[in-house]
Amino acid sequence: MFKQNPLNLLFFFFALLLLSPVASAQPGLQSNEVKREWWHIERLKPFKVDPSYKKMSFISVKGNAFVDEKGKTIVFKGVSISDPDKLVKDGQWGKKHFEVIKSWGANIIRIPVHPIAWHQRGVEEYMRLLDQAVDWCSELGIYVIIDWHSIGNLDMEILAHDMHNTTKKETFNFWRTIAAHYKEAPAVAFYEIFNEPTLYDGQYGNTTWAEWKGLMEQIIDVIYAQNKKAVPLVAGFNWAYDLTPVRQNPIAREGIGYVVHPYPGKRPIPREPKWEQDFGFVADKYPVIATEIGFMKGGEDENLHDDGKYGPSIMNYFHKKGISWVVWVFDPVWVPQMIKNWEYEPTDQGKFFREVMQGKFKYEK
Numbered sequence: 001m002f003k004q005n006p007l008n009l010l011f012f013f014f015a016l017l018l019l020s021p022v023a024s025a026q027p028g029l030q031s032n033e034v035k036r037e038w039w040h041i042e043r044l045k046p047f048k049v050d051p052s053y054k055k056m057s058f059i060s061v062k063g064n065a066f067v068d069e070k071g072k073t074i075v076f077k078g079v080s081i082s083d084p085d086k087l088v089k090d091g092q093w094g095k096k097h098f099e100v101i102k103s104w105g106a107n108i109i110r111i112p113v114h115p116i117a118w119h120q121r122g123v124e125e126y127m128r129l130l131d132q133a134v135d136w137c138s139e140l141g142i143y144v145i146i147d148w149h150s151i152g153n154l155d156m157e158i159l160a161h162d163m164h165n166t167t168k169k170e171t172f173n174f175w176r177t178i179a180a181h182y183k184e185a186p187a188v189a190f191y192e193i194f195n196e197p198t199l200y201d202g203q204y205g206n207t208t209w210a211e212w213k214g215l216m217e218q219i220i221d222v223i224y225a226q227n228k229k230a231v232p233l234v235a236g237f238n239w240a241y242d243l244t245p246v247r248q249n250p251i252a253r254e255g256i257g258y259v260v261h262p263y264p265g266k267r268p269i270p271r272e273p274k275w276e277q278d279f280g281f282v283a284d285k286y287p288v289i290a291t292e293i294g295f296m297k298g299g300e301d302e303n304l305h306d307d308g309k310y311g312p313s314i315m316n317y318f319h320k321k322g323i324s325w326v327v328w329v330f331d332p333v334w335v336p337q338m339i340k341n342w343e344y345e346p347t348d349q350g351k352f353f354r355e356v357m358q359g360k361f362k363y364e365k
Contacts, residue, residue: 044124044177047131047185053139058229059189061255066189066231066287066324076143076289076324077357078108079338082331083149084129085117092342093129098136100344101330105357109133109142110291110326112149112195115166118174127181138187145233145291145326146178147192154194155215156205168215172222179226191232192259192291193219196239209237209245213252220253233289235259236279240292241266243279250286258282260323261292264310265303271310272317280321289324290314295349296336304336311352316364327353 057068065073079101087093101109111133118126130146137144150166152159159165166174175191182188193216199206220232234251236243240261251258260279267274282288293314295306318325327349330338338350346354355361 044127044181046180047134047182049138049185049187050135054141056138056141056143056186058186059143059231060229061231061257061287064283064286064288065322066257066289073322074107074324075322076108076326078106078110078142078325079104079327079330079353080110080112080147080292082329082334083112083114083117084133085114085121085126086331088129090342093132095136097330098133098140098142102140102142104354105359107142108145108189108324108326109137110145110147110192112147113174114149114163115170116163123177127177134182134185134187138185142187143189144187145190145192145289146182146188147195147291148174149195151196151198151239153199153204153207154197155207155211158204160198160200160204172219175219175223176226179223179230183227183229186229189231190257190289191223191230193232193234195235196261197235197237198239199237209249212237213245213249216251217253220251220256224253231255231257233257233259233291235261235291238266241278243282243288244277246282246286257287257289260288260290262290262314263293263303264295264305264307265301269307269309271313275314275317280317280323283321283323287324288321289326290318291326292328293325294328294336294338297348299335301335306348311349312361315356315361319363 057070059066059068059074062071066076067073081087081097084093087097098109111130134144148171150159150164151161152164154166154168154171157167171194175193178191197212198204216234223230223232234256236245240259243258243260246258262275262279279288294304295310296304297306327338328336332339332341336349337347338353339345340347
């Protein structure tokens with residue numbers, strides 16, 4: 001006969017537990033009972049544009065131009081802000097920042113997302129900042145470039161600085177997230193896949209244009225799987241300056257644009273013939289956007305030095321070729337600055353490009 005002492009009762013209950021259906025069930029069947037653990041991240045809900053805002057047109061590619069839904073060619077002229085994470089820490093993150101840029105005449109804003117800020121702030125928190133920016137731009141009627149702001153060789157994952165450190169896996173997932181989240185937001189017109197590819201004389205390893213092209217095409221495929229309305233932007237080597245390989249071996253995907261960063265120090269005067277040779281010829285067949293240009297007086301970076309001719313020269317060249325452009329950078333600290341302070345007092349380059357965006361610059365005939 002079973003003796004009802006505490007030890008026997010304890011063994012009895014353990015036996016019931018081991019024989020129970022819950023204990024013998026498949027592990028996957030129990031996962032539904034988990035409410036929310038540290039590793040359980042809810043799926044980001046797709047961004048929805050406020051229906052009260054004036055409807056913006058989706059941008060697409062037609063021949064060598066960016067066009068709206070009616071087929072009208074759009075030449076983009078705007079500025080790059082500093083990283084939203086920096087602006088938050090500076091106490092300057094808000095709709096006013098975007099309203100000032102709109103008042104300067106910009107029709108596009110580039111938003112650089114540094115991998116380090118993406119890591120430290122976290123995906124969900126950083127996406128909240130991007131949502132705010134996209135909401136403000138949607139209300140103001142300004143288009144957006146989201147830029148994965150890394151520098152170096154993504155193929156070998158050798159990057160220029162800790163702030164740029166990323167992986168191919170993370171880059172694929174970043175664009176998968178962005179493309180799915182903003183597929184119904186026409187303001188988010190452009191996805192700049194990788195800011196500045198460079199090998200730096202082998203210091204960042206080696207890769208060929210064919211290998212880089214293949215990697216870009218894989219990322220574009222991931223983007224298109226989520227959002228066929230997106231316009232991916234692809235940069236060449238030499239810190240996004242050299243597009244010469246495109247002549248013989250262009251990206252084998254439709255609906256894309258090419259990126260160039262032609263700062264003053266890239267070529268000596270006269271620059272126009274070399275610009276035509278290095279990237280301008282691409283604009284005859286594909287849309288091109290210079291997502292970084294700019295100049296300043298003095299400073300340590302000779303690549304940015306103003307010679308008094310660069311600004312008018314590059315504006316006339318872009319106008320002739322139909323090339324869109326974005327000035328770096330609408331910040332009083334990062335160089336070359338467009339503003340001197342948070343009262344938005346313009347620097348020399350800020351004054352110059354503001355006049356161009358406001359239609360006050362006289363182009364050469």
